[in-house]
Amino acid sequence: MLTRGSTLSLPRRVADMTIVNVDAGAPVLSPVTDTLVIAGERLPSRLLLGSGGATSLTSLESAVRASGAALVTVAIRRVSLTAGDSILDVLARCGVRLLPNTAGCYTAREAVLTAKLAREALGTSWIKLEVIADDKTLLPDAVELLDAAERLVDDGFTVLPYTNDDPVLARRLADLGCAAVMPLGSPIGSGLGIRNPHAIEMIRDAVDVPLILDAGIGTASDAALAMELGCDAVLIASAVTRAEDPTAMATAMKHAVIAGRLARTAGRIPVRRLARGSSPAEGVIQA
């Protein structure tokens, strides 16, 4: 009979073996080797966090720390004359890298200027490129997006475009030099999850650059599904910052991304139409 102590230690041992076991030709999946790399930079977490939607900077800081995210988005906006604790101070305390975005831009011209201001203000050439079509759907405008991506790549930016769940558009973005592609699962802030998993799988097959599911995540199972479909990372904002308990949801998302990644690499069983028992067929008692 297991003691309370051994019961508790068993999952830890199993988890350790799953992560670092290197024998018998098993796929190596350790925090050292299974690291997200974008544009040559290693990131210690496959969860990217958006900072929008938090009710306070205190709430945001707690969620960022709980998420384990190493890359956090910020928007670029006109300075306010009202002084206060800056989001830059908060994120510097958390030790995360900044990913400025071009949220709110409707044209390539606006997005390129915003990216250049972000580079000047924050000292980073990384940009989450968003060029949206309208404020009702917040869907990407593919034509303006491609134009902006090309101009920014040519100007030396590391471009991470928020894009539609369209494999052809994703390939075009990758081909012109984007460092990653970030298709939506469903509209921004909708919490509808991944409405077209097949499209995400096709994008996985279409591009070699990192694939980051961006937008639409509602809860932890959505994040796990994204990883199981072959995404390299997930970017989550509203699902965490607007949850009733953002810190708890950030923790859930952290584990969901890890679980989904492990499941993707573990080699899941094939789906069958009928049952296949796992107990021996021999030696069943007769009564």
Added chain:
Amino acid sequence: MTITLNGSRHEIADGTTLDRLVADFSLPDRGVALAMNSEVVPRSVWARTRILADARVDIVTAAQGG
């Protein structure tokens, strides 16, 4: 002369430089960028950049955003 600063009209003296203009803002040392007429002007040259008549000046920083 009149300029537009972050969307609001302002009267300033002819020949005012960018560093004089932003002095009223008490801007932080980092995390800020400025564009005049949709061109980024590096902070290092604000002191010797005169503001053009009818210029549109935007000063931005990081804010919460997904």
